[in-house]
Amino acid sequence: MAEQTGLRAQMLRRKPLDSSGDDSPDSPDRLKRSLGTFQLTMIGVGCVIGTGIFFTLSTAVPKAGPAVVVSFGIAGIAAALSALCYAEVASRIPVSGSTYSYAYASLGEFAAVAMGACLLLEYGVATAASAVGWSGYLGRLAEDVLHVHLPYWAMHAPGASDGDQHGIVNLPAVVLVFLCAVLLIRGITESMLVNTVMVLLKLGVLALFGVLALTAFRSGNFADFAPMGMAGITAGSASIFFTFVGVDAVSTAGEEVRDPRRTMPRAILFAVGIVIVFYVLVAVAALGAQRWQDFDGQEAGLAVILQNLTGQHWPGEVLSLGAVISIFSVTLVALYGQTRILFAMGRDGMVSRRFAALGPRTRTPVFTTVSVSAAVGLAAAFFPLDALGDLTSIGTLVAFMVVAATVLILRRRDRGARPEGFRVPGGPVVPVLTVVVCGYVVHGLGVVTKVVFACWLLVALAYYLLWARHRSALSPL
Numbered sequence: 170m171a172e173q174t175g176l177r178a179q180m181l182r183r184k185p186l187d188s189s190g191d192d193s194p195d196s197p198d199r200l201k202r203s204l205g206t207f208q209l210t211m212i213g214v215g216c217v218i219g220t221g222i223f224f225t226l227s228t229a230v231p232k233a234g235p236a237v238v239v240s241f242g243i244a245g246i247a248a249a250l251s252a253l254c255y256a257e258v259a260s261r262i263p264v265s266g267s268t269y270s271y272a273y274a275s276l277g278e279f280a281a282v283a284m285g286a287c288l289l290l291e292y293g294v295a296t297a298a299s300a301v302g303w304s305g306y307l308g309r310l311a312e313d314v315l316h317v318h319l320p321y322w323a324m325h326a327p328g329a330s331d332g333d334q335h336g337i338v339n340l341p342a343v344v345l346v347f348l349c350a351v352l353l354i355r356g357i358t359e360s361m362l363v364n365t366v367m368v369l370l371k372l373g374v375l376a377l378f379g380v381l382a383l384t385a386f387r388s389g390n391f392a393d394f395a396p397m398g399m400a401g402i403t404a405g406s407a408s409i410f411f412t413f414v415g416v417d418a419v420s421t422a423g424e425e426v427r428d429p430r431r432t433m434p435r436a437i438l439f440a441v442g443i444v445i446v447f448y449v450l451v452a453v454a455a456l457g458a459q460r461w462q463d464f465d466g467q468e469a470g471l472a473v474i475l476q477n478l479t480g481q482h483w484p485g486e487v488l489s490l491g492a493v494i495s496i497f498s499v500t501l502v503a504l505y506g507q508t509r510i511l512f513a514m515g516r517d518g519m520v521s522r523r524f525a526a527l528g529p530r531t532r533t534p535v536f537t538t539v540s541v542s543a544a545v546g547l548a549a550a551f552f553p554l555d556a557l558g559d560l561t562s563i564g565t566l567v568a569f570m571v572v573a574a575t576v577l578i579l580r581r582r583d584r585g586a587r588p589e590g591f592r593v594p595g596g597p598v599v600p601v602l603t604v605v606v607c608g609y610v611v612h613g614l615g616v617v618t619k620v621v622f623a624c625w626l627l628v629a630l631a632y633y634l635l636w637a638r639h640r641s642a643l644s645p646l
Contacts, residue, residue: 178556179278179644180246180279181277181298182277182278183274184270184643185274190396200425200509200512200527200533201425202362203425203427206226206366206429206432206520208361208362211361212415212419212422213418213419213440214372214415214440215367215415215501215502216503216506217416217447217499217514218366218415218443220446222447222448226358226455226471227465228408229405230405230456230465232391232397232404233392233395234397235400235461236397236401236402237456237577238402238453238456238504240406240409241406241449241452242408242449244409244610245407245445245449247406247566248445249442250599250606251572251573252570253599254569254593255437256433258271258575259433259434259437260431260590262274263429264508265421265422265509265513265579266421266509267288267420267423267506267568268287268420268529268558269284269288269368270567271420271569272284272331272575273517274512274575274579276355278637279633281519282637285510285629286626286628286629287563287567289507290561290625292418292504293545294564296503297548298548299499300339300342300496300545301339303341303342303493303500304324306489306493307340307341308504309472312484313482318575319341321336322336322339323337323341323644325337325339325563326552329411331394339550342546342548343549345497345504346504348497350539352501353504353508354531354533355533356529356532356533357533358502358530363498363501364502367495367497370445370494370495370528374492375447376386377491378471378474379483381475382478383455383458386458387458388457390458403436407562407614413444415444416437416440417506417565418502418503419437424508424509428579430591432490433591455471458474459477471492472488472492474486504541508538508541511540512524513525513527515644516642517643518644523536524540524639536567560618560622561639562618562623563614563618567607569607570603573601574604576593577601584602
C-alpha cells in the first residue's frame with residue numbers, strides 16, 4: 170500500500186512554476202534569449218505553411234471534395250482556439266519544452282512524460298513527413314529547370330511503386346534533414362534568420378499562385394460541394410491538422426525569446442492569423458482552377474495547376490522553387506522544436522542528461538540535434554508520407570487539449586488572482602471549446618492511427634515506471 174501511495178505521489182508531483190520560469194542568463198543549462206516577436210512569428214508561419222498547402226491538398230481534397238475549404242476552416246478554428254490557450258500558458262511558463270513543460274507544472278510528472286512522448290512523435294513525424302513532401306517538389310524542379318530526371322528508386326520509400334518502378338530510399342529527404350541539422354548546430358540566430366527569409370519568399374510565391382489561379386476561377390468546380398458528406402469534411406480536417414504543429418513550435422522557443430511574457434502571446438496569435446488567411450485563400454483558388462477529382466495522387470499539385478492554366482513552364486517552376494524553399498523551413502522549425510523538447514526533458518532527468526548538454530560556443534544542444542536528425546532521417550528515408558501525417562495530427566490535437574486543460578488548472582490554482590501576462594477572454598468557455606473542437610477532429614482520424622497512438626502511450630507509461638520516475642530531478646533519491 171505504501172508503494173502504491175508512493176507511486177501515485179511520484180506520478181502527480183509537479184515542477185514548481187518559479188522553477189520553470191528561471192531566467193538566469195548565466196546558468197550553464199539555460200539557452201540564450203535572442204529572438205523577438207517578428208522572428209518568433211516567422212517560426213510559427215514557417216512550420217505551418219508548407220506541407221499543408223503545397224502537398225497535403227492531394228490527400229485532403231479526395232477525402233472532402235471542394236468542401237476541403239470547410240475542412241481548412243474547421244482545422245483553423247481549432248488552431249485559433251488552441252492558440253489563445255497557448256498564448257496564456259506560454260506567457261506564464263516561458264521555457265523550452267512547450268506542452269511537456271506546461272503539463273509538468275499543472276498535471277504532474279507522468280502526464281509530462283506522456284506529453285513528451287506525444288510531442289516527440291509529433292515533431293519527429295512532422296519533420297519526416299515534410300522532408301518526404303520536399304522530395305516531390307525537388308524532383309519536379311530538377312526536371313523543369315535542369316532537365317534532369319531523378320531516379321524513382323532514390324526518391325521514394327520502400328513500398329511506393331509506379332508501374333515497373335519501385336522505391337528503395339528517399340535520399341533527398343535525408344539530405345534535407347542533414348542540412349537543417351547543420352543550421353541548428355550553428356546557432357539559433359543564424360537558423361531563424363534563414364527561416365525568416367524563406368518564409369517571406371514562400372508567402373510571396375503563394376500570393377503569386379493565388380493571383381494567377383483566380384484568373385481561371387470556375388464556380389462550377391464547387392457544384393458537387395461535399396460528395397463524401399460531413400464524414401469526408403472531418404477526415405479532411407484530420408489530414409490537414411498535422412501542419413498546425415507550428416502553433417506548438419512557437420512555444421518551444423520560450424526560453425530563447427526576449428521579454429517572453431509579451432512576445433510569446435503576440436507571436437502565437439499573429440502566426441495563426443497569417444496561416445488561416447493564406448490556407449483558405451490558396452485552397453479556394455486551387456479548387457476554382459482545377460476539378461477536385463484531379464487532386465488525387467497529384468505530386469507537386471499547385472505547380473501542375475499553374476502549368477496547366479498558363480501552358481507555360483515558368484509559373485510552375487517558380488511555384489516548385491517556392492515549395493522547395495517553403496518545406497525546407499517547415500522541416501527546419503519542426504526539427505528545432507523536437508530538439509528543444511528533448512533538451513527540456515533531459516534537464517528534468519526524464520531522459521539522459523546528455524540531451525541537456527549545450528555546446529560551449531554555440532549554446533545549442535548539439536548532441537540532441539545530431540541524435541534527433543539521425544532518427545528523423547531514417548524515418549524520412551524509409552516511410553511513406555500517408556503513414557506519417559495522421560500520427561502527427563493526433564499528437565498535435567492531444568497537445569492542444571492538454572494546453573487548454575492547463576489553462577483551467579492554473580486558473581483554479583490561482584483562485585481569483587490575476588497573474589501577469591496574456592489572459593484568454595471569455596472565462597472557461599474558450600478552453601472548454603478547444604477541447605470539444607479538437608476532440609471532434611480526433612474522431613475523424615482512422616482506427617489504426619488511434620490504436621498506434623494508444624500503444625505509444627502505453628510505451629510511455631512503461632518507460633516512466635521502469636526508468637524516468639527514478640531519475641527525475643524532483644526525486645529525493
